[in-house]
Every structure is written in C-alpha cells, then in structure tokens.
Amino acid sequence: DTEVTQTPKHLVMGMTNKKSLKCEQHMGHRAMYWYKQKAKKPPELMFVYSYEKLSINESVPSRFSPECPNSSLLNLHLHALQPEDSALYLCASSQGTGAKGYTFGSGTRLTVV
C-alpha cells in the first residue's frame, strides 16, 4: 500500500462545481507537493508546502487553491475549472527539502465536463 493516500481516486465535475482533492501521509514528512500530469506528459509542479507554509506556487491559476491544515494533510480546492484542467493530480511528500526524493500517492484522475 502507498504511504501517501489520495482521495478520491476518480472525480468528474462540472465547470461550475466546487470540489476538493485530499492527500494524507503519516511518515512525518514536512514537505508536501501537488503535481499535475496530463496524458503522456511528465508531472508538472503546482505547489510546494514546507512546514505547513506555502513555499512555491508555480503561477497556478486561482481556480486551484491549496491548503495544508496540518503536517499530515494537504488539500487542493477546485472551483470553476475548465475542461483543459482534466488531468491526473499527484500528491507527494518528502523529508526535509525533497533532495532525497519524493513519495507519491496514486493520484486523483480528474475529468472536467
């Protein structure tokens, strides 16, 4: 079983909906990440949280809103998405800065209709 748990595994939402993606880890990692991966493309960094503070935002549109309620949880709130936002959203965590590599979750496959 993966040590980073993402829910839901699949999500279909309309362009006017509000939904949230959840990510949880219990490895004591203090850095957590959101990546977006389109089909047949590499993952692209969206956000980095370090010690529960947002440290990197890769110029992501405001319709994506991250939240880190505590050191184990990471949310991604979605509102007014576009069909082109359909993708696999991957959460990852790491010890410290991430120089030792990441542990990824299985992802949420999002479809915007």
Added chain:
Amino acid sequence: AQKVTQAQTEISVVEKEDVTLDCVYETRDTTYYLFWYKQPPSGELVFLIRRNSFDEQNEISGRYSWNFQKSTSSFNFTITASQVVDSAVYFCALSALRTGGFKTIFGAGTRLFVKA
C-alpha cells in the same frame, strides 16, 4: 535553466533482453540531485534511485543499474534481463535548490514495453 531530456519516447523489448534508458540533463547548479522514477499503469510514481552531483559512483540494485557521468551530463538506467512487470513509463528527474525549496523537474518519460 534546468532541463532533462529523455530522447527515447518508447522502447519495446522481448522479455529477458537488456534495455538502457537514456537521460541527459542541463543545469548550472553545482549541487543537484538526479532521480529515476517508475510509473506503472496504476499511476503512482515509484522512486527508484537518487544520485547527488558529487557522487559519480555507479550503482547496481538487482536487475537495475545506473551510470552517472558528469562529463557527458548523463544518468542512464539499465534493466538487465527485462520482465513483463518492468513495463511502465520511466522518468528521469533533476532537483536543485530554488527560492522556497528544492524544485524537481521531470523529463518527458520513456515508455517501456516488455513483451513475453
């Protein structure tokens, strides 16, 4: 600027063949980290190996081996005696320190098909 190039989009081999996945990187940083990740159809990226820029020692782990050469900015990955379970997309990645923390970028990936 940082860049990771995986020139091989897809590779198809027959089981028990050896296969090498190429990775070439570009960076101006003197301290950086290189990784290989495996992404099976289930979607989760699985960490395989990490190398820092000061450690060019090659590594072998079972059927997997990695060759890191700073002189050619390459970090190639070889699977010996491939198996059907090795079928996946393999990503090479580069991480360096930026404002806010380490930022990791991924190559485009190489899709490996291993046929029985």
